[in-house]
Amino acid sequence: MKNKFWIFITLALVVSACQRNDYFEELRPENDSFLEDDFGDNGTSGEDDWNDHQHGDDGETVLTTYRITGDDIDKIRDYQVTGKYLAFQQDYAKHLAIWELVTRLIPGEYRSRLVEFEIFHGENELLGYVAPVNEGDLSRWKFALAIDAAENLEEVNFKDFFTYVVIHEYGHVLTLNEQEINSDYTSCNTFTIQEGCPKTAAYINQNFQIGWADIYDEFQGLNENQIEDFYKKYQNRFSSPYAATNPGEDVAEVFAFFITTENPPRGNSIADQKIQSMYDQPYLTELRNKIRQAPAVRALKPGSWLENPMRNKFRIGKHQHTTHL
Numbered sequence: 492m493k494n495k496f497w498i499f500i501t502l503a504l505v506v507s508a509c510q511r512n513d514y515f516e517e518l519r520p521e522n523d524s525f526l527e528d529d530f531g532d533n534g535t536s537g538e539d540d541w542n543d544h545q546h547g548d549d550g551e552t553v554l555t556t557y558r559i560t561g562d563d564i565d566k567i568r569d570y571q572v573t574g575k576y577l578a579f580q581q582d583y584a585k586h587l588a589i590w591e592l593v594t595r596l597i598p599g600e601y602r603s604r605l606v607e608f609e610i611f612h613g614e615n616e617l618l619g620y621v622a623p624v625n626e627g628d629l630s631r632w633k634f635a636l637a638i639d640a641a642e643n644l645e646e647v648n649f650k651d652f653f654t655y656v657v658i659h660e661y662g663h664v665l666t667l668n669e670q671e672i673n674s675d676y677t678s679c680n681t682f683t684i685q686e687g688c689p690k691t692a693a694y695i696n697q698n699f700q701i702g703w704a705d706i707y708d709e710f711q712g713l714n715e716n717q718i719e720d721f722y723k724k725y726q727n728r729f730s731s732p733y734a735a736t737n738p739g740e741d742v743a744e745v746f747a748f749f750i751t752t753e754n755p756p757r758g759n760s761i762a763d764q765k766i767q768s769m770y771d772q773p774y775l776t777e778l779r780n781k782i783r784q785a786p787a788v789r790a791l792k793p794g795s796w797l798e799n800p801m802r803n804k805f806r807i808g809k810h811q812h813t814t815h816l
């Protein structure tokens with residue numbers, strides 16, 4: 492894992508004075524420059540040499556990082572920002588409201604791996620990301636959300652796009668944590684990702700076996716400009732174009748569909764099979780029930796965020812898909 496910034500998922504924030512090795516599971520809508528060659532590293536969170544002025548080259552500006560303790564957050568730092576970002580940084584009430592939405596959506600016992608919460612401004616390009624707080628330790632994660640994308644924070648409504656964003660990002664932590672992935676390994680009998688070697692029973696591997704294994708060689712031979720065609724070719728395998736970005740994004744999308752859609756899909760497509768397979772996982776169905784039956788969930792209307800116009804802004808991400816082994 493050391494110094495491998497394979498971008499399965501990753502987005503590099505370029506920090507002016509401080510190159511870092513963090514990487515991000517990110518989610519972003521379409522209207523940006525996905526295909527820029529800006530894979531790099533850098534990051535966030537809790538290290539000594541942190542430069543407090545942070546702009547990502549994907550348009551985002553990190554505002555504030557919090558430490559998570561149970562349902563509470565307390566500020567670790569504000570980053571040095573100017574102009575319009577100051578108002579977003581100083582809107583702590585909204586930071587807290589965003590965090591409270593997370594706590595209402597994800598039951599506390601499922602949040603033990605979230606140790607830092609970060610608010611950034613995504614310029615309507617970057618919606619959220621997660622990253623291990625320390626490289627190689629998949630048990631402690633930073634959870635970051637875009638303040639400019641946050642809407643309808645008063646209630647949990649699966650028709651809201653931002654609710655979907657939270658679920659998608661949580662799906663990364665769920666599928667990339669230390670119980671799922673061996674970050675330190677000598678041989679791998681599944682497939683390798685930036686974070687390491689997924690265990691056989693890992694959700695990401697289950698998903699991979701359903702819909703990636705037989706086309707993975709082809710996928711690995713693609714450059715990023717060819718992924719959209721790859722998606723079109725195998726459209727019945729994916730819940731969304733974004734899911735075709737790489738196996739990590741796919742399983743996060745499958746999880747988001749699994750949680751936010753009201754009923755299991757009834758079709759036979761590989762995309763449907765992926766979602767259906769999550770219903771066979773007791774841990775996941777219990778989590779789904781807890782999320783959907785929470786008292787705070789007041790808007791379980793038919794339909795979903797798929798009806799949100801924001802949805803149409805999605806496209807293939809730029810996350811690179813090269814493996815490091």
Ligand SMILES: [Zn+2]
Pocket residue numbers: 516517518659660663740743
């Ligand atoms: Zn993602």
